[in-house]
Amino acid sequence: MPVELSDLYRSLSTVADDQDPTHPELVRRYADRRARVRAAGTGLTVALLLGGVAVGGRLVLAADGPPPLPPPADTPGPTATGSVTPPSPTPSATSSSATSTPSSVTPTRTTPSGTPPAPTTGAATPRPPTSIPDRAFFVLAAANRTGMESQGEGAMLPILCGARHASDSAVVQRRGRYLAYKLAGTPAGNVPDGSYRHTITIYRPGRADDALRELRQAVRDCPDQRLPDDTRTWRQRLLTSGAYGDESVLFEMRAPYPEGMGDPGAEEVRLVRAVRIGDVVTVLWEQGWEHTAAVRSQVDADSRRAVAAIENWLD
Structure with missing residues (x-):
C-alpha cells in the first residue's frame, strides 16, 4: 500500500x-x-x-558564429544519382549577351590559355619622303668653310663610258649644290683646296639599291676613258668604301696632270662616294679646284657629315 x-x-x-x-x-x-x-x-x-x-x-551554437551561407545562384548543386534526370541549365546573362552581339564586331583573338595576347609595341613603318629640304644637306666643319656655296643643276655622277642607269626612271626628287672647301691649316685668303658636287636623290621604295648596283657595274665596265675637251686618259676603279649608311660605293678617277702643272709623274685624283640610306642616295663627287688632287681623309670626314644630315632629316 x-x-x-x-x-x-x-x-x-x-x-x-x-x-x-x-x-x-x-x-x-x-x-x-x-x-x-x-x-x-x-x-x-x-x-x-x-x-x-x-x-x-x-542559442550557444548560434553565438559561436553565423550559419553557413547558401551556395551562389550559379553554383551547381550536387548531382542526383539514380534515374532522376537533372534539370536543364538556365542560360546565363553572359551567354545571352554574347549571342546578341552584332556580327560586325570583331572577336578578340585569344591565346590557347584563354587570355588575350599582349598588344604589339613595334614602331610603325615610316612613310618614304617625297621632297628634299635644305636641312638634308650637310654643313662643312668650321675649319673647312670658305663661304662659297651655290644651289644649281648638274650631273650627279661623272661620265662613265656613256653608261645609262635604268634606276633614273624611279627618281622621285633630286636636288644638288656646289660648295668649295679648304683643308685645315690653309692660310686665310688662299684659294680653296677642293670642291664638291653634292646631290641627294629620293627613289621609289625598293629602287635605291638598284642605283648603287648599276653604279658598281658602270665602274667595272669603264676601266679607262677620255673625257670631252680633255686629251688625257682617265682610269676608274672601285675602292673599299667603308661603313657608310646602309651601303655605299667609292671609286676613284686618275689622270696625269696637264703639261706644266703638278710635280713630274704626279696624277690628278678625283673621288666619288655614293651612300644609300633607305630610299635616299647621296653622292659626294670631289671635283678639285684648278687641278688639285682629292684627299681621302677629307672626303671620308665630309661623307660622314653628309650621312648624318640625311639620317637626322629622315628621323
Whole structure:
C-alpha cells in the first residue's frame, strides 16, 4: 500500500473519531488520482527541462558564429544519382549577351590559355619622303668653310663610258649644290683646296639599291676613258668604301696632270662616294679646284657629315 494512503488512514482515524470510514474505495480512488497527477507533473517537468536544454544549445551554437551561407545562384548543386534526370541549365546573362552581339564586331583573338595576347609595341613603318629640304644637306666643319656655296643643276655622277642607269626612271626628287672647301691649316685668303658636287636623290621604295648596283657595274665596265675637251686618259676603279649608311660605293678617277702643272709623274685624283640610306642616295663627287688632287681623309670626314644630315632629316 502506498505511503500516502497509510498517512491518510491515520489522519482520518485521528481526526474523525466519531465517524466510520464506510467507503474505503473512495479514499483509495482519491489517492490513485493524486498519484497520477504527481506523475504527470513530473513528466511535464522533465519535458520542459529537455526543451530548455535544446533551446539553450541552439542559442550557444548560434553565438559561436553565423550559419553557413547558401551556395551562389550559379553554383551547381550536387548531382542526383539514380534515374532522376537533372534539370536543364538556365542560360546565363553572359551567354545571352554574347549571342546578341552584332556580327560586325570583331572577336578578340585569344591565346590557347584563354587570355588575350599582349598588344604589339613595334614602331610603325615610316612613310618614304617625297621632297628634299635644305636641312638634308650637310654643313662643312668650321675649319673647312670658305663661304662659297651655290644651289644649281648638274650631273650627279661623272661620265662613265656613256653608261645609262635604268634606276633614273624611279627618281622621285633630286636636288644638288656646289660648295668649295679648304683643308685645315690653309692660310686665310688662299684659294680653296677642293670642291664638291653634292646631290641627294629620293627613289621609289625598293629602287635605291638598284642605283648603287648599276653604279658598281658602270665602274667595272669603264676601266679607262677620255673625257670631252680633255686629251688625257682617265682610269676608274672601285675602292673599299667603308661603313657608310646602309651601303655605299667609292671609286676613284686618275689622270696625269696637264703639261706644266703638278710635280713630274704626279696624277690628278678625283673621288666619288655614293651612300644609300633607305630610299635616299647621296653622292659626294670631289671635283678639285684648278687641278688639285682629292684627299681621302677629307672626303671620308665630309661623307660622314653628309650621312648624318640625311639620317637626322629622315628621323
